[in-house]
Amino acid sequence: MISIKGLRKVFTSENKELTAVDDLTLDIKEGEIFGVIGYSGAGKSTFIRLLNRLEEPSSGNVVIDKQEITALKANELRTARQDIGMIFQHFNLLWSRTVEDNIAFPLEIAGVPKAERVNRVQELIRLVGLSGREKAYPSQLSGGQKQRVGIARALANNPKVLLCDEATSALDPETTNAILDLLVDINQNLGLTIILITHEMHVIRKICHRVAVMEQGKIVEQGDVLEVFTHPKEKVTKKFVAQVMGSDEHDQSEELYYLIENFKKGKLIRLHFLGETTNQTLISQLAKNFPVDINILQGKITQTQAGGYGTLVIQFSGDSSEIEKAIQFIQKETSVEVEVIKDAK
Amino acid sequence: MLSNIKFDDIWTATYETLYMTIIALIGTAILGVLLGLLLYLTSKDGIWESKTANAVVASIVNVFRAIPFIILILLLFPFTDFIIGTVRGPTAALPALIIGSAPFYGRLAEIAFREVDKGVVEAAHSMGAKTRTIIFKVLLPESMPALISGLTVTAIALIGFTAMAGVIGAGGLGDFAYFYGFQRRQFDVVLLCTILILVIVFIIQFIGDLTSNKIDKR
Ligand SMILES: Nc1ncnc2c1ncn2[C@@H]1O[C@H](COP(=O)(O)OP(=O)(O)OP(=O)(O)O)[C@@H](O)[C@H]1O
Ligand SMILES: [Mg+2]
Numbered sequence: 001m002i003s004i005k006g007l008r009k010v011f012t013s014e015n016k017e018l019t020a021v022d023d024l025t026l027d028i029k030e031g032e033i034f035g036v037i038g039y040s041g042a043g044k045s046t047f048i049r050l051l052n053r054l055e056e057p058s059s060g061n062v063v064i065d066k067q068e069i070t071a072l073k074a075n076e077l078r079t080a081r082q083d084i085g086m087i088f089q090h091f092n093l094l095w096s097r098t099v100e101d102n103i104a105f106p107l108e109i110a111g112v113p114k115a116e117r118v119n120r121v122q123e124l125i126r127l128v129g130l131s132g133r134e135k136a137y138p139s140q141l142s143g144g145q146k147q148r149v150g151i152a153r154a155l156a157n158n159p160k161v162l163l164c165d166e167a168t169s170a171l172d173p174e175t176t177n178a179i180l181d182l183l184v185d186i187n188q189n190l191g192l193t194i195i196l197i198t199h200e201m202h203v204i205r206k207i208c209h210r211v212a213v214m215e216q217g218k219i220v221e222q223g224d225v226l227e228v229f230t231h232p233k234e235k236v237t238k239k240f241v242a243q244v245m246g247s248d249e250h251d252q253s254e255e256l257y258y259l260i261e262n263f264k265k266g267k268l269i270r271l272h273f274l275g276e277t278t279n280q281t282l283i284s285q286l287a288k289n290f291p292v293d294i295n296i297l298q299g300k301i302t303q304t305q306a307g308g309y310g311t312l313v314i315q316f317s318g319d320s321s322e323i324e325k326a327i328q329f330i331q332k333e334t335s336v337e338v339e340v341i342k343d344a345k
Numbered sequence: 346m347l348s349n350i351k352f353d354d355i356w357t358a359t360y361e362t363l364y365m366t367i368i369a370l371i372g373t374a375i376l377g378v379l380l381g382l383l384l385y386l387t388s389k390d391g392i393w394e395s396k397t398a399n400a401v402v403a404s405i406v407n408v409f410r411a412i413p414f415i416i417l418i419l420l421l422f423p424f425t426d427f428i429i430g431t432v433r434g435p436t437a438a439l440p441a442l443i444i445g446s447a448p449f450y451g452r453l454a455e456i457a458f459r460e461v462d463k464g465v466v467e468a469a470h471s472m473g474a475k476t477r478t479i480i481f482k483v484l485l486p487e488s489m490p491a492l493i494s495g496l497t498v499t500a501i502a503l504i505g506f507t508a509m510a511g512v513i514g515a516g517g518l519g520d521f522a523y524f525y526g527f528q529r530r531q532f533d534v535v536l537l538c539t540i541l542i543l544v545i546v547f548i549i550q551f552i553g554d555l556t557s558n559k560i561d562k563r
Binding site: 084 | 462464465467468469470471472473474475478482483486487489560562563
């Protein structure tokens with residue numbers, strides 16, 4: 001769907017050269033939510049702006065939906081941009097226009113006739129959940145509502161691709177979640193390909209299918225979100241994963257020692273959830289099917305687009321052969337990995 | 346008091362002042378916004394970025410702003426004579442009034458455009474907007490309150506200019522105060538002209554502030 005080859009952007013200012021995006025090659029599939037994460041100054045914004053040529057690339061090419069964006073003339077580029085929606089960290093709405101007129105703006109640019117515009121705007125307002133606020137001005141809206149207007153506006157001309165630069169970074173956590181849910185809805189219902197830039201790993205975790213980690217203009221690691229979460233290779237990636245899981249090995253071993261010391265009965269087991277999707281009621285199934293007692297001691301599980309990911313430490317007590325059967329059930333029937341921490345004699 | 350005043354003549358003078366101010370203000374608004382747009386669009390990172398074009402427009406603006414108004418009128422005599430056909434009367438004052446105040450307003454308009462959120466202009470670009478759309482649907486509406494309050498300031502300066510133009514024969518309240526009041530030592534005439542000019546200034550200021558506040562939805 002989107003293919004980026006050898007993309008590079010060099011800024012020259014006062015004789016100094018700064019390579020903001022450095023020989024970047026990437027393929028993004030149709031209908032996926034692709035996240036790009038990196039610390040401030042990594043070149044994320046520059047990268048996403050190169051895709052619709054708000055920033056002119058120094059070299060390399062970008063193909064979106066079989067159209068080579070980097071080869072287009074100015075007027076062709078304007079038409080192509082109507083098929084690429086974009087939303088911004090600071091919303092960038094026209095304060096002089098009402099909600100409905102802001103959403104109508106891209107339709108005016110595309111030359112959609114008035115009557116059709118009115119209908120389309122109504123549809124979009126319903127889609128983003130802003131019914132009743134049509135006549136409000138941006139200054140009368142909350143941040144989350146402003147971003148909904150931004151999203152409606154970006155979707156107005158039925159684009160195939162949506163570019164989001166830090167779309168939730170100016171919002172509080174609750175509003176962030178609501179906006180992310182809206183993006184997932186749009187992705188699923190409209191089949192839109194979404195590229196999302198962020199510096200927050202929980203955003204990636206919550207909605208992205210694949211992720212690329214960016215550092216100093218380069219992509220240092222990429223893959224399925226779950227894969228990157230379970231096996232981060234680079235140091236930056238590990239730091240980002242720790243943002244969400246909060247786990248660092250040292251901490252864990254100390255806590256583990258505490259558990260071993262204090263729960264001496266039965267079997268201590270650590271369950272590793274690696275994107276379990278089919279068997280979401282594991283604990284209650286265990287309790288129903290096996291005459292064992294289960295005590296949940298510690299855990300952190302987080303939801304990704306590919307299912308739950310994380311660990312859970314439990315204590316099994318009861319008849320040891322029943323415990324064995326329960327463990328075998330987990331191993332056979334689910335993708336959850338079992339690690340025995342301590343086995344009481 | 347007021348025994349020297351012929352009210353018919355005062356009304357004519359007031360009418361002439363209003364006529365000069367309003368017509369010149371319209372001319373100034375159009376020419377000034379054009380100059381402001383040129384300055385803004387040709388500046389660094391502008392849509393028509395060009396050092397040369399920017400320097401040319403900027404120097405024209407600066408030169409005309411630097412010429413004292415009374416000298417500008419004299420300087421423009423041949424030009425005025427050529428396009429209006431006379432150098433006397435309120436209409437003949439218009440070219441000098443417009444050329445004298447448009448550069449000033451041009452600078453105010455440029456500042457107003459600069460204050461438009463860059464992100465909004467960028468959003469319009471990302472939707473595929475043409476330059477014309479960006480000018481008429483983004484820059485002008487988004488800077489309208491600042492353009493209006495700038496126009497109010499300019500209008501008040503313009504009234505001052507009309508009074509000066511009056512002294513060299515343009516008519517209006519300045520003319521009246523000078524010839525009928527000052528030269529004939531009828532001080533009450535000067536006083537009445539002053540009051541009338543102040544009233545016009547306050548009305549313009551009031552209308553300007555009201556409009557600017559009303560359209561400002563920020
Ligand atoms: N117009 C420009 N001129 C010169 N340098 C620039 C320009 N835009 C960006 N840069 C530089 O390019 C580098 C990457 O900037 P960019 O804005 O892409 O980072 P980012 O990853 O989006 O950071 P943040 O998370 O803070 O938004 C930075 O070092 C920045 O200073
Ligand atoms: Mg950025």
